[in-house]
């Protein structure tokens with residue numbers, strides 16, 4: 001895959017982006033409370049939904065498994081680059097988790113299958129200076145995490161949901177699933193994971209959204 005494949009595409013819905021920027025400026029939906037995830041299941045200010053909403057920039061890249069590549073690079077001893085067969089040959093794991101979007105909806109009990117980030121990191125061997133992660137998707141979207149958040153035991157690069165391939169609209173062939181942070185931290189159509197010494201804020205993080213995004217601390221904006 002070439003770098004040009006991951007430029008932010010021109011057709012993104014500017015109006016939608018502006019609206020979400022304005023929500024950040026206005027502090028929309030903030031309840032000013034926090035919650036303890038060991039005692040409550042729904043984070044503050046969230047509403048439970050049954051369907052699975054679709055949220056993105058309005059560009060849903062059509063990434064065939066033939067074209068698919070996943071790279072893990074940057075501050076690692078061993079750079080990784082997988083094609084579809086290589087990725088699917090990695091050890092697989094399953095998890096059931098809740099997801100929480102900053103636009104207020106939460107959805108319980110989503111079963112994902114994929115490769116844990118722990119497995120990927122074990123193969124790549126982060127250098128001691130690596131402290132942050134920047135991820136890039138086929139639609140040009142980026143988001144950032146601490147290496148610690150990325151490496152947590154319940155984080156995976158998922159290819160299936162409820163036993164079937166993740167659909168294009170939900171980020172297939174593969175997306176990150178990181179249930180402990182707001183869902184904008186879980187990039188769809190994932191293609192590049194880069195380990196860094198310095199933090200590199202992503203698409204929403206430079207547009208008024210919180211750098212960490214913990215729903216239990218209601219870290220919506222920042």
Ligand SMILES: Nc1nc2c(c(=O)[nH]1)N[C@H]1C(S)=C(S)[C@@H](COP(=O)(O)O)O[C@H]1N2
Nearest residue numbers: 054055056057101137141170183184187188
């Ligand atoms: N590549 C990419 N990933 C993305 C986004 C995006 O615009 N592009 N939107 C994020 C946001 S804001 C949310 S809430 C979730 C939505 O995932 P879903 O559409 O599967 O519900 O994807 C996140 N990952």
Ligand SMILES: [Mo]
Nearest residue numbers: 055101102184
């Ligand atoms: Mo979101």
